[in-house]
Each structure stands twice: as structure tokens, then as C-alpha cells.
Amino acid sequence: MNPFREAIMADPWETPRSDVPTIHQTVFEQCLQGLEYVRRNKRSTALLIHGAAGSGKTHLFSRLRSRLAPTMPTATDRSEALFVWVRLQTSPRMIWRMVRRTLVNDWFRPLTDARSQFDRILFHRLAQIRVAEGDLEPWYEYMLQEHPDGLRELIDQIASNLALDRNTHVALEHLTFCRHRRDLQAWLCGDSLPEAALARLDLEQADEGDEEREDQARRTVLMLCQLAGSELPIVIGFDQVEALESGSEDRAALFAFGQLVSTLHDSTSNVLIISAVQSAFATRLLDDSRIADRDRMASFGNLSLSPLEQTEAGELIRQRLLASEEPLPPESQTELLWPLSQTDLAQLFSSGSVTPRKLLTRCADRFDALLQSTVTDQTIELPPAKTIDDFLEETWEMVVEEKLKTSHPEQTEEILRHSLPMAAQLIEPDLKVAHDDQLPDVSLILEGHSGRTGVSVCTQSNMTSLTARLKRLKSQSELGRLKRLVVIRDGRVPVSPTAKKAKEYLQDLQKGGAAIVHPTPEVLATLDALRALLSDARSGDLAFHGDAVAPKTLEEWFAKQFSNNLKEFVREIIDTGSPAKESGEDSVLIEAINSLLTRQPMMNLEDAAGELGIPTEKLVDIARRYPHFFGILGNPESILFRAVQKADHENT
């Protein structure tokens, strides 16, 4: 295996193939000093780190995450810290929701001995009021098993000291007693939970509009930071900030990011905020952000990730060779900077230094070429060199497949709000994203020549929340501020049979001219892949032969590949004049059949028709017209079943 091939680090939670501590050492030490400043002064601060694409921003986060990772059980006398890494692939209007979800998921991630960062917070909080000698974990285990009432009293005391609201108090108690972890994680992430799950958790979920949910996310993040306390400072790393922007004129993205950093900076006392951006974006961030936000973004420093000098490059190559498990040619041991040639060095160091990504890519290419030439006399038919189109096609297929596997209804709103403007602008470049304060439940407004289309993503699992949202949406649709309203439903979260009011509101909306659309999981996965790759491209993290692929190149390639399904879906939303593909009656039936099959995934066709109160022929007809949702088995047709994606099925 080529030891130089992995030149991009996509996630700092991964362990890198090798690390050269002397590379970016001063910047890394500044991060540690920033953390020490937070711990000592009990004040939050921020670092802005910038570098060219491929300079090692995510690698730096990985080194920091690795340094902060616990190597020993939690104890009060050790300087511990928490780590959160947020890749800002979202819409600026959902930025706090993205931070909330990532923070909660990172803190639930199992670390050493299956303990999570949330567990560490708990141990530290307990130790503050009940001094324990030595490691906290055995003490906690003992309390959990032998003195659960005593433990509950301690939790009550923590809640009282921190003035936690009832919901947070209950959540902390569940955390302490390891109850309903999956639902608790979803609740803390802000996901819509069914009534039964909320009842089990004994928690509430407010039925609120978009801005309130964003505000709720902000309050939750600040409350969780407060819960961690000054003993456990938190590093929050923001990566791919560029992905927030929909274009170079997008001031909303810069404003939202500036506000996020300023709020975290001023409203917490234990956070080190590290924003890592490309150098070109850093100059825009500093030029175009509000002065107050800019000052806070770099309150502890504004640092560069310098490209590598020859000595650093030599060390990186050496470490990669050392980490290789394959036998290597003897020259690799004797020649400095092997496998690079003098010409490579002259080209790579033409401006004095080179980014790690460019260096590793050149080494990888040179390694392959040298390996080929050492194969004896045999003539080897080399495959034709890969083109950028081949690369994008391969990457695209891989990402779509991965997105299909991990697709989840909770992500539907974020996927659509972030990716729909990108996809729609590829079809109609003049489309703009608009905002209307009087339509708080319309998730996205696209404004074009033919008028404004509003898209409301109504995919709540909780029927009370869904009903409340549809009710508000109905009254907002009557204001006449949109040319067309599209209500997006997710077939995987059907309206339950008992949610009669929700059904009524949906029908009323349709009668009022709204289109109800059920995107297929494939369409959602494609949109998710599009936003992921475009975000990577905007942040310089999509590279071909060591060079970053420009967003424009990706957009042009994607415009040629646009699948019919996706194009049809996007057109159905943006074409204000076109009739909805799904008729009103179809939408109602899709919801009803989905609801039925959620309870019983496979049913006798006649029984199903009977329960739905429609003729069997009609049921067969609709199942045939929507094969991505339903299937029919038997000859003659006798069994109706719910279509499940292969990947989705594997997950369940």
C-alpha cells in the first residue's frame, strides 16, 4: 500500500496515519495556551487559524483532540478538557441547531472504557459537592449500585446550584442513572420525539416556530457549557466555515458566524473557540464581519498555518515511511526526501514552501511510478490516467452510498434547507434565498422571476408538534405572501392514525393550493451528497492530484450529472406554474398507507384496502405509481409491503 496516499484528514476523531509534532508546533502550543488561559481566568477566548487548502487545519484539530483525550480515569486533580468539532455544513439560519446537535453527539461519543464526555462532566460535578478520594469512577459505580437515593440527592443539589430548569434537571438525572440514553441524546439534539418517548423520558418539547427553535438551540448550548463548569474547559473547533456561504456575496453567513462566535465568547466562561478557515476566506472574514465579531473571533490570536519548509517536509516523508507496514526499497532508507526527484523539489518549493497535501500527493504519485519501474522486464499496461470527471464520479458514488446508509428523517430539514438553494440555483441561476418575518414556519423561500416559492419542511415525529406547525402554516399561507407553498413530508415519518387534526390541516393546505411533496430517500441522499461535496470544495477539502477542486468545477460537473429524479423533485418545488406531481388525493393516501405499514410492514392487499377504505384496484394503482415507497408481491397481487432502502434496512 502506498504510504503517502491518505493526504486528506476528513474528521479529527480519526487517528492520523502519522503525526509530526514539530509541524505547526507553535500554533498547536498557542491552542494549549488558549485553553490554559480559559482555565486560569475563567473567561472564554478565541483563536482564528488560517491556512491554504491542504495546510493541515483538520489535522491540527485531530492532534488537539488526541492531546485532550483522557488517558486515565476522571479525577478532580487532573487538568481535563472537553472537545467538540463542528463542521459547519448547514444553513446560516440553522447554525445554532448544528452546534447543538454536534456538541451533544460529540459528548455522547464513547471514549475510554465506554465513558463519554457527558460522563466526565457528571463525575466532575459530583466531585464538587461530595469530595471523593482518588478516581471518581469506582466511587460513582458504588453510589449507583449501593446508594441510588444518595446519588439522586446529589443531582438535586447540582440542579439547584446551577439553577437548572426542570427539563435539564430531569435530563441530568437520566444521564446519571444511564436511562433512555438513545432518546435522551435525541432530545438533547433537539430532534422531534414521539409522545410515547417524551412520556417515557418525562420531558417536554415545545411546539415552536423556526426562530424559537434556533433560540432554544442557542440556550441549550450555553446551558450545556455552563453544566461543564470551569473545571472542564471546552474546546469548540469550527471547521469548514466557508460551507455556510451560498456565494461570495453571502453576508448572512458571515453575520451568522460572527454572532455565533460573539455569543459563545461573551455568554460562557469556559470555552476556547477555534475557527479554522482558508486564508482567502480569512481575509474576507476580517474585512466583511462586524468589527465587534471580528475582534472576538481572534481575541486570543490570529494565526497562520505555514506551508512546510524542506526540513519539515523531510520529516513528514520520513514519518510516513516509518509508519508503512510494507517492505520498501533500500533507497528509502538512504536518500533524503525519497521518493522525490530534484525536479519535484524545484517545482514544489518554487515559492519557498509547500502544503502537506501537495507534498504527500506528489510523493504518492512518485512512489507509484517508482514501484512500476522496478517491476522486471514485463511490460505493464498502465490504466489511462484518471481525469477530474472520473475522480468526481467515483467520489460522488461513494458519498451518495454513504449518505443513503446514514440517512435519517431528523436530518431531512437540514439537508433540504442547506442543499435545496444549491440545487435550485443550478437549474435557475437567478434564484435567490429570501426571508420573510411574517412566515416563520416557512423553512426556505426561493425567489425567482416567476415569484416566491415557500418550502416548509414538516417532518416532525411528534404529532402534537406537527399539528401545531401545520396549523400555523395554514394561517401563514392565507397571508398571500407566496406564489406557491410546498409542504415537504418524509415518508418515513407518517402521520399517525390518531393525528386527525394534522390530517385535516394537511388537507386544508392542499385545498388552499399548497403542494405536498414526499421526497424519496434517494433524492434526500443525493441532496445530502451534493451539499457535503460542495461544502468540501468551498473549504478546499476536495482535492484531485493535490489541488483543491473549485466549487465551480464541481457545480458544472454536477449540472451535467443531474439525475432525473432529483431534477424532477427540484422542478416540482421551484416551478411555480407547474401542477404538483402528487395529487391531493395521492398525498393523503401515501400518508395513510405509510402509517398503516409502519405498524405492520407487510399486509394482505385486500386487508390493507379494507382498512384504508378504498378499492383494492386503487391501492394497487398507487403502489405501482410510487414504487420507491411501496411494493406488491404475488401473482395475482396479494401482498403489500413498505419499500425499505437496503442501507436503511441494514441500519434497522
Next chain:
Amino acid sequence: MAKSNAPLAPMSMEDRSHLLQVVREAEEPLEATKVVKLAKTSRRPTAEVEAVMQEFVQDGILIVWPAKSAKGKPRYWDRSVTSVGSASIQELVQKSSEPVSVKDVKKLWKSPFKLSDTEIASILNDLARSGVIYEIPAKTATSGVRYWKHDVEEFCRHSLLTQIKTQPPQTKAKLKAAVKWLDQKRFDDLIEQLTRQKEIFLHPALGKSKSAQALWGHTPPSPEPYLKNIREQLTTVVKQLQSAFVLQADLRRAAVQMLEASGISFGAGSSAATEAASVRVAETVDFVKLIHSVEPGADRGALVPARVLRAAAKMPKATFDSLALQFAREGKIVLHEHDFAASLSQEARDELVSDGQGNFYVGMALRARKEG
């Protein structure tokens, strides 16, 4: 031999296609007589070829171009005046370092076909309306409107800066003469803006005479002429005090106190702005010192955009870029590459450092070194 009067056979379809091919391959619109000359078919009368050309025009295959002169004949081509002329004129205006009038366009015109004044004026007007180029007022009442790649505001700025950089410090009235077509209010605003941005510098009126006037120059004024009278007075007073046996140390202390009270600092901590202004640029410049002067966080590796440093260096782009690359190769500074420079506008790209080989750098920083 007697000339044959036998009628010619009607023109074949092949001949017609050949005529069309001749026109299509031509580098400029052709008169029918020219088409006849260039055609390799059997010789046809010009009138007949003219008729065929007219048919092509009616069918929308060819476009008729106006005659070159009053006595000339109409010409034929498969491209329209607007489409061909528009692209060439747009390129010409975009490349011009100064605004151009219709007459200028005509002078600079290098395409094989010619356009009339009316056609050029109409194309320029259309391009300006579509926002591709900008209209600039005429120099005088009799000369025509001009067009440029930048708008009026940018042109005023450009004109004033050129005037100031190429001449010694001048009065406001003289500067106004360089942009006489600009109204007084906008002129005053522009002067104020350029002064605020430190692109030009006010030289206060020297002396108290009525003829003394404030001037504007491209560098701050030299202090010596302003301090001349004070120095003479001080010399007299110092001589008197020395003859009264005042100690040298006391004189020095009093002089420093007096100067500090007047706002002249002798401390080491002078402001970044003063330092930046004091950097004198000759053939070369110390980039490291310059970076320090514009970015207080330079030692920790803060990035300085190329645009900011170039403004502080006050050097031509080519010299600046070449020096930046030289400093980077020597390891004194680090250049940060822009990955998508191709997607930027020409103007934005011009702000970056270019190595002439397709690589562009957004800014530079000092290499952060580990202490000790």
C-alpha cells in the same frame, strides 16, 4: 474571337453553396463584386450574385452590412455588426487604461472590417446599458462621451491619483481642473475620502501670507519647512540661555519636555500607523519590517492580505510581486496560496500576488518560530 452572347445556364445549387461558403469564410463582410472575384465557380455576373446574396439575406442566412462609403455597395456576411463589433469593442474598452470615445475606438480598431461612427456609438451605448462597461462624461463640451471598464467614481479617483502622483503637491483648484467635468460637491467628497484613506495627503498652508494655500501631495508633507521659523527662534533663545550659564542637561530636559508636550514622542512605542507612514519605499522594501508595521500580531503568524501590504509598500504590482516571491524563497515570509483564483474577477485577481505561472497568493505571514 467574337464575344459569345449565348445566355448563361441558370446558377446551380452547387454554385450557390459555394458562394455562401466564400462569404462565410471571409474575414470581413464582402461586396457582391468581391464575392464574384473570390468564387472559384464559373464566372457569374455581379448582378446575379447580388440577387443570390439578397435571397440569402431574405432567408436569414446572411446579414446585409452597410456600404463602406457613400458610393460603396452593400456588403454581406453571416455575422451581424452588433455581435462581431460588440465583442471586439468590449475587449478594446476593457483593455484600455483610459476611457475611450467613439473616435478613440475607431483609431484603436484593428479588426479586418470597419464600423461606422454610428455603429460604434450604438454598440458602446448598448454595452454601457447592459453594465459591461461604464459611461464617462466627455472631457469638453465638444468632445464625445467616453467609456471605460470602471465607473465614473473609479475614474475620478484614477484621474486624481494620476495627477497627484505625476506632479508636485498642488492646490485644490488645480486638481479640480484635472476633472473639470465632475461637479464640485462630488469632487470635495472624493478629496476627503482619498485623504481619509491616506491615498493623498494634505500639506497645510505654509506661512501666514494671503497667497499661502493648502496643497495635496502623494506623500505626507516634509516637516522641515514648517519648523523653520521655530528653529530660528529656538536657536536665539538657546544662545541667550547658554550665555546665562544654563546647564546643557537642563536645556536638553526642557527641550524634550517641550517637544513631547507638543505631541512629538521620543518613546519606543510609536504607533503602527506612524511607522507604516515612515516606511520609505525606494527600489526595494523590507517586507518583514513592513508586515510588522501593518499587523501587530505578525510575530504570531497573522496573515496580511497582499492588497494591504502593497498599499503600504506603495510599489508597482510587478515589483511588489517579484519581491514577495523573493522573500518567500529566502524563507523570510510565507505566502498563502489562493486555490480558486480562476473563479475571481480580474480586478480581485490583480490584488493577489502572482508568480506568473498560474499561482496566486492571497497574502503573506511571518513564519512562526518556536521560541528558544
